[in-house]
Amino acid sequence: MGRTIVITGGTRGIGRALARHCANLGDQVVAVGSSEEGGGRLREEVPEARFVRADLSSLRQTRDLVERLSAEYPAIDALVLSAFRFNPARVVTEEGFEHTFALYVINRWLMAHGLRGPLENAPTPVIINLCGAGQSGRIRWDDLQLKDRYRALAATVQGARASELLGTAYASERTKYVLYNPVFVATGLHEPFKQPLRGLVRVASALFAQPVAKAVPPIAALIDRPPTEPLTIWKKGKPIDLAVDPDEARRFEETVRTLVRSVLV
Template sequence: MRTVVITGGTDGIGKGLALHHLREGARVFVVGSTPDKGEAWLAEAGALSAGDRARFLQVDLTSVDATGELVEAVRSSCSVVDQLVLCAQRYRLFGPRTVTPDGFEHSFALSYLSRYALGHGLRALLEAAPRPVIMNVGTPGVPLGRMYWDDLQLTRRHSGTKATLQSFRANDLLGVAFPFVHADTRISYIGYHPGVVATGKPAHLPQPLRALTKAGFALFATPVAKAVAPMARLLDEPPGPGFTAHRGSRQLPLKGQPFDPEAALRLHHLTEDLVSRR
């Protein structure tokens, strides 16, 4: 039986993928921060007669310690993880800069740092699987945003949009660095762009932008069930060890600054230092 761990698995595309894996007979660990959503996920698993294969782990992924405890909880529950899918994201495009109790800017902590910790922390369990995969869901190949190397926490020039886009670019570099840091890894690390998907994300936006975004989703966004299909195929038939980037079914060229190995290793070492000094 395959074991799948999905962060952000109580909403949107993460939830759609979690339900798909349950239908396929896998054991699924869903990670989220909201108990009510976790209970709803478990109820849906029960309706599929898969309650014995479904587990909800309530975790605040903005916390370095809580993410570390999540790694230990998964380690204590299983000896193999076949697929790790990193979907947890919360857009904060407006409003003031907020920091976590660890002192990290919110988007940096949730959308990048937790993914860094989980990918590296669960590596041994993944490498015990026949075809191990990490899928980091973001926007590879989109030329928006950049790394603020002299101010990664955006203390001087914060905006929600800058923080969100920097987290996307950081995740591109996270994937690039992974096979350099673990040169003998068997893990297929996939940066994945699902396109515009009809999820609940607009609920976090202020009016009237929320209404406009919902209207746009209704016209142009891909339904979750349809968006999940190419993700599931890629997870089941990964390209092989190393890093690849994809938008839907199309593999992207790894060229230019977004996938620069020197920048990727620079970010890796900076992140190690940030975590050790907190």
């Protein structure tokens, strides 16, 4: 049997294309998604992959998922974090978190730390965090949940900055951590919007977005041959330099850890 690859957001876009690529190589692919509809499409296109349904914006469901995967897969070669949803309006989860922050930030921290044991049991383990690294995002320390003034772009770039900080805090010699920014990829970004903006975004995607098929090979190459450094940052297939304050990284990780403890007591 080949490697074990876990992909969150594995039923659509880059996640599904990567699941297909890895399954074709003979890898054991576990694709996590939030809907049976998405799981059904995955089964049709990639019957070799295993679909696991979970609402990754839920801390409790993510914890249960991590426990289940850890029990079923003693060694995980790669964890690909690609679950994301662009929310034009502010959405609050049942656990009281702004949805983008829950899915794009807390979930990724929980998955990376929760699966650390199985990852370290693999020969050359790697975490690939698909995010907007290198976009000059910032943390809204005084309003992490964007209660006062929600803007979808602000939530998204804060999530990208969060990935930079959490990747820095996680970095270990054993499991390599890769922040990968695929930039503009044709993955259905127009879907959350209402007309006429939806049509404009669709046209822009058709004209300027990179096809999913072209976005997958450089990501797959990082799974095949993980970098030697504990943390690397990539933008559209090329490594970039990015200065991250380790003190800020530790502060932010502790903030996330405290938020998680407030729910998962």
